[in-house]
Amino acid sequence: MRVALIYLGRLGGGAVYSLEVARVLAKKCDLTAFISEQVENLNAWEESGIKVITVPTYRNMGEFFLSTLFFYRWWRIALKIKQLKPEVLYYPMIHLWTPLINSFFPRIPKVVTLHDPVLHLGERDLFRRLVQIASIRQATRLIILSRVFENNLVGKGIPRNKIDIIHHGVFSYYLRWKKGVKPSSREKTILFFGRIIPYKGLDVLLRAFPKIKEKVPEARLIIAGSGELKPYAQLLEGLNNIEVVNRWIAEEEVAGFFERASLVVLPYKEATQSGVIPIAYSFGLPVVATKTGGLGEQVIHGNTGYLVPPSEPDALAEACIRLLEDEALAREMGTAGYQKAMEEWNWDIVAERVYHSCVKAKDLVLSSD
Numbered sequence: 001m002r003v004a005l006i007y008l009g010r011l012g013g014g015a016v017y018s019l020e021v022a023r024v025l026a027k028k029c030d031l032t033a034f035i036s037e038q039v040e041n042l043n044a045w046e047e048s049g050i051k052v053i054t055v056p057t058y059r060n061m062g063e064f065f066l067s068t069l070f071f072y073r074w075w076r077i078a079l080k081i082k083q084l085k086p087e088v089l090y091y092p093m094i095h096l097w098t099p100l101i102n103s104f105f106p107r108i109p110k111v112v113t114l115h116d117p118v119l120h121l122g123e124r125d126l127f128r129r130l131v132q133i134a135s136i137r138q139a140t141r142l143i144i145l146s147r148v149f150e151n152n153l154v155g156k157g158i159p160r161n162k163i164d165i166i167h168h169g170v171f172s173y174y175l176r177w178k179k180g181v182k183p184s185s186r187e188k189t190i191l192f193f194g195r196i197i198p199y200k201g202l203d204v205l206l207r208a209f210p211k212i213k214e215k216v217p218e219a220r221l222i223i224a225g226s227g228e229l230k231p232y233a234q235l236l237e238g239l240n241n242i243e244v245v246n247r248w249i250a251e252e253e254v255a256g257f258f259e260r261a262s263l264v265v266l267p268y269k270e271a272t273q274s275g276v277i278p279i280a281y282s283f284g285l286p287v288v289a290t291k292t293g294g295l296g297e298q299v300i301h302g303n304t305g306y307l308v309p310p311s312e313p314d315a316l317a318e319a320c321i322r323l324l325e326d327e328a329l330a331r332e333m334g335t336a337g338y339q340k341a342m343e344e345w346n347w348d349i350v351a352e353r354v355y356h357s358c359v360k361a362k363d364l365v366l367s368s369d
Helices: 013-025 042-046 061-069 074-086 098-102 124-136 146-155 170-176 202-215 230-236 251-259 276-282 311-325 327-344 347-368
Strands: 002-007 030-038 053-054 090-091 109-113 141-144 161-164 189-193 220-224 242-245 263-266 287-290 305-310
Touching: 002 013, 002 074, 013 030, 013 042, 013 170, 013 347, 030 042, 030 074, 030 098, 042 053, 053 074, 090 189, 090 347, 098 124, 109 347, 141 146, 141 347, 161 347, 170 251, 170 276, 189 305, 202 220, 202 230, 202 311, 220 327, 242 276, 251 276, 263 276, 263 311, 276 287, 276 327, 287 311, 305 311, 311 327
Parallel strands: 002 030, 002 090, 030 053, 090 109, 109 141, 141 161, 189 220, 189 263, 220 242, 263 287, 287 305
Antiparallel strands: none
């Protein structure tokens, strides 16, 4: 089976997710990966042994609009894919050009991994919504990363038998940059990692942190990620023992933050799933997250961490305090998370299921011809 894997993103967890799936998928089918020549982990793709075709995408929004309006880049990408004569198109993540490229291949089955079945607060502009709606309609099969959104899609008219649920794989990719930080340097340290955007609830964490310090005076908080900090300036004012790294975190820097942490916190107000949790588990860290969206499928309450109600600083503080005060419990939960991720979310299992989704998509199209 000839599969064209198409990932045109540039930064972050999507690039790693796509690579890890591709590594295993390439052993099961004739896979060619079409990736952006601007992708952050390009060297890892080129060293993977996967058949890779790099394509120019864009470096900024100005280039994006020009390339989209005058279609010279996405049109060339579609032509390159056409030369391959793929039997299945697989998108490990939707891109803004996904519907345009798909329009070239009306009869070829398409499998799409839908990371966010419901767009997040602050990301619900009309253009993104239209891209998502079109990509879903064009897909032969949809892969979602948490069961909680299956009924949501069915309610929007997607047949249940068109949906596959395949949980997010473990992000052990970042372990290659692990340096072996001394335990003393990660004592009582809470890590908030990732883009700083409204739905992630940084304001809730900043309201919880003074309550944490009342019980654990030596507690530290690391906030690492790009995004607008101005809305949180008043909450940050006067707080000590906080380290803020407000920029994009390059992939080779990720391990350094997780090695310094005692626990990872996700105070999200809403969520579909999170790639931060598989990173935390790969480093053997417990997770405190809110019980919203698919996070309840990733964090096993009382086993790999704690789940608390969203937008409740007191509950968030209490869960963090429990882990900061009981190092043995934190280690036990971190170990449980690591074992769960390695046993249930390893990429052999994830990619095997993606492969079967591709086979089902191909068989469905063949049977309808």
